[in-house]
Amino acid sequence: MTKMTEIKGNIASPKGFVADATHAELKFQKLDMGVILSEVPAAVAGVFTTNKVSAAPVKLDKTVVAGGVAQAIIVNSAIANAVTGEEGLINAKKTQRLLAEKFDLDAKHVAVCSTGVIGKQLPMDKIALGISKLSATNGHSDGFSEAILTTDLVKKEIVYQVELGGEVVTVAGVCKGSGMIHPNMATMLGFITTDAKIAQPLLQEILSEVIEVTFNQITVDGDTSTNDTVLVLANGQAGNAEITADTADYDGFKAVLAAVCQTLAKKIAADGEGATKLIEVNVTGAPDELSARMIAKHIVGSSLVKTAIFGADPNWGRVISAIGQVAPFEVPDIELEIQSDLVLLHSTPVDFDQAELSEKLKEKIVVIDVELNNGDKSGTAWGCDLTYKYVEINALYHS
Amino acid sequence: MTKMTEIKGNIASPKGFVADATHAELKFQKLDMGVILSEVPAAVAGVFTTNKVSAAPVKLDKTVVAGGVAQAIIVNSAIANAVTGEEGLINAKKTQRLLAEKFDLDAKHVAVCSTGVIGKQLPMDKIALGISKLSATNGHSDGFSEAILTTDLVKKEIVYQVELGGEVVTVAGVCKGSGMIHPNMATMLGFITTDAKIAQPLLQEILSEVIEVTFNQITVDGDTSTNDTVLVLANGQAGNAEITADTADYDGFKAVLAAVCQTLAKKIAADGEGATKLIEVNVTGAPDELSARMIAKHIVGSSLVKTAIFGADPNWGRVISAIGQVAPFEVPDIELEIQSDLVLLHSTPVDFDQAELSEKLKEKIVVIDVELNNGDKSGTAWGCDLTYKYVEINALYHS
Incomplete structure (x- = not known):
């Protein structure tokens, strides 16, 4: 049994991460754009919707995850950028580039996520406006969990700490999703940050296994969405000895990742549209x-x-x-x-x-x-x- | 295109069939038991629920259909005789025997169907009372479609006629079902009678194919039930030349059976629990x-x-x-x-x-x-x- 402790915090709690949120005027008054940034390039793993009608950002993020490295995740709510054809993909790439320029990153290290209405193009002037207002000074990291919501009634966030490889490792998770929630990632966005040091292929392997018994085991209405995505960034800033296969640290890291995902999954189920129980x-x-x-x-x-x-x-x-x-x-x-x-x-x-x-x-x-x-x-x-x-x-x- | 005509009538309209309904005191006041009788032993085909928790009458009827011949179908509503263990099977067999004795039939030619609450045993005194009140004189054949209902709001019945093998052949169908309706036969009972002459294996083949594109293509709430059954009796009393494979008559009979099943399936969907459309x-x-x-x-x-x-x-x-x-x-x-x-x-x-x-x-x-x-x-x-x-x-x- 891995000893883990829940701590107060947010998605920027692991070492070397910051987060911010802003109002890009996509929604009326509410926060509608957020960013997660790692100080250094991080190993990235991802799991995506199995829906054949996948949204533009999903197509783009698959290439980011295939590269194995990411340093930022930019998210907007209100508009899903799904069923938007070529223009949608161009807009997702433009969002990626704008964020990379703003924070001086390699564009291919930027993941882009959208959630909201299907079939509408992103208003790129507002996306640009929002990005211009984001900062890397951890100004509003608590706002991130709010900025990604759509019909959700509550914010969904959890942070655990565990000792691995001689160091305290922090794993933080945040997600959104209440309708269209079924297996295989449904209008559900989940983001996990950790300062653990772990190689990308192993991170992907663990994530894929954990998703099967957590996020993919919740259902609100049996429908899945076009945009579902779970991304994990592991930036190695905890200073732990690298987690490798078939070790106690591997088991410990998998247990804490599973705990984060299970907690988030249950929060989504409990906040299912109209749910009382x-x-x-x-x-x-x-x-x-x-x-x-x-x-x-x-x-x-x-x-x-x-x-x-x-x-x-x-x-x-x-x-x-x-x-x-x-x-x-x-x-x-x-x-x-x-x-x-x-x-x-x-x-x-x-x-x-x-x-x-x-x-x-x-x-x-x-x-x-x-x-x-x-x-x-x-x-x-x-x-x-x-x-x-x-x-x-x-x-x-x-x- | 097969020329078929809808006629007014009921499940007893095909030649050589009678039907009756009565109040066995399973429900308060309403009709709750019905019987369909053929004057002569008929070819019988059936399709049953794929639910692994199948009810006692389903288990019994599979043996009747395996025998290839049936002369009567006895149905009760209010109690499903499902999840009732050994006692449930004994009660289904006793119902079969009581009906056979009442109408001087071979017990193995009697199919038994139940629909209603799961987990309750049939009150056999009331079943015996109901059977004693049934008659073979076509007294209340219109009541059959009412006696089999549970949460349904409307009766569901259709009769078509078609010319096959030089004679007018009549195919009549009746069904019930409104909740728990999904693929694979869900708390859905369907009964079809026809005076067509057709061998049992061919009848089963046609029924199985037709079910796939009709009853199995409706869904109300995605759940299937323990009792779903569709039975067809073909007693050959129309005097048509026997319908054989790869003939125009085969196509014609399949078309009319499909029309009956599709009409009934749509009636079930339209009467789904709480449905307005x-x-x-x-x-x-x-x-x-x-x-x-x-x-x-x-x-x-x-x-x-x-x-x-x-x-x-x-x-x-x-x-x-x-x-x-x-x-x-x-x-x-x-x-x-x-x-x-x-x-x-x-x-x-x-x-x-x-x-x-x-x-x-x-x-x-x-x-x-x-x-x-x-x-x-x-x-x-x-x-x-x-x-x-x-x-x-x-x-x-x-x-």
Whole structure:
């Protein structure tokens, strides 16, 4: 077990990072542009949407990550720069160049992210204005987490410290996302900075593994977006001995990165559009991890389960129907607990206090535990309830 | 093109069939039990839920269909006899035997279907009472379509006639289902009777193919159920020359069966829980039919698309994001029409009258046409909008 400590801070807490935020006039009054800067070129790893309709900045950032080095991430909200054709790509590249010029960086070390409305071109005069107002003096690093939001109600940020290679290493994460949240990175932007020293290929390997069990295990409405991106910058300024494969430090770093990603993922699920509750589904006793994760995610994504939990109804029938729908094997021996109350044993209903469990379902966090008794692998997924407010937000929002 | 005529009638309209319905006291006052009887043993074909948690009657009916011959279908609503273990299977078999005794049939020629609450045992005294009240004199054949309903708001029935093998052949269909409707047969019961003469293996082959493009292409909330079943009885009483493979009659019979199934499927989608609109999505220009159908179904099942249509918002961004999410190939040249208004050409937004299109989206049927320009295969799917009422129905319904 890696000993890690949560500290107060923000995305600029790891050594050698600064962040800033400003109002580029894309939104009315609110902060709508942010930047993360590393004092030195950093190893960069990234994971992107699997949506075939990927946005211009996603296409651009794939080339940055392929280069292995980055020193800055510039983000705007309000406009996604998605479904914008050639012009969109030109604008993303222009944003990249403007930021590089402003901070005297190599343009190919600048990642560009956008989130917001699909199908509109970036107003480049406003982008230029915003960039001109950004500073590298850590003036408004707390504002970054706000500048990247769209329909989110709360800021989502976490900082952990851990001792690795004889030094204190800090890992900070920030993200946005509340609608269109499903697997595979959905209108979800996540940024992680760390002062750990680690080679890029290993960083990418760890990130890809961690994403599978964290960000890719949340679902709000089953839709994925065109812009989803998670980027990690590791600038080595902690002075730790380089983290290499098959060492305790490797395990420790992976654990802290997983903790950051899991915390952020749960914050996104809890802030799902219209959500009143965070739902966590743990599936154990599966023959393989992939099935366990898939079943957990299918349960937490079921509209019938989500509405039942909104209504505080211990409707276990909907849970086991969801299991049966996707399980790639027979499930004759399911044990099901809702809020720690046993409701099903050997796939057969057991007596439980309906009124008492309904009361427990009014809590802000609902936990469903499924034991399949068919192996020793497990998986967890997170989501939220489906409410009137979700329908209102998405029916009244006009494109 | 097969010439077919819709006629007024019910599931007992084909020659040699009768139907009845009664109140077995499973529901309060309403009809809750129905039977379909053929005068002679009929060829039987069936398609069942793919949910691994299949209900007792599904397990039983698979053996009936495997036998190839059936003469009766007994259906109860209110209780699904699902997740009921050994006792549930014993009760399904007892229901089968009671009906066989009542009408002097071979028990293995009796199919049994149940729909309703999961996890409760059938009260066999009430089942016996209901069966004792059923008659074979066609007394209440119109009541059958009502007796099988659960949360449905309307009865769903259709009868077509077509000339095949020198005789008029009648095909009648009836179904129920409004929630938990997704692919692969979801709390959906469908029954089709026909007086056509056709051998069982061919009937099963045609049914399996037709189901893929009709019932399996509707989605209400993405969940499938434990009990879904479609059964076809063909008793040969029309006196037509037997329908054999690779003939015009084969094509004609398949066309009329498809018309019956498509009509029923659309009725289910339009009556989805809380629905105010039927949504039809046509995908053309795909390299293969499976992809076309999958993309169509994913669009029509997207919560974001469903809420946008509830809100009469021509939010094409959500449609193309849904396409990109599941398309197994690149989609650089999408042409998108909503209610026949072009909104996207070569995957790039075109100007359209937002207010006018929003008005058109207030109609009861919304059609979305997607041309992928990547082949010549097509697929269609049907669904409904996602409304406050859906959340209300599923949050307030208590298990």
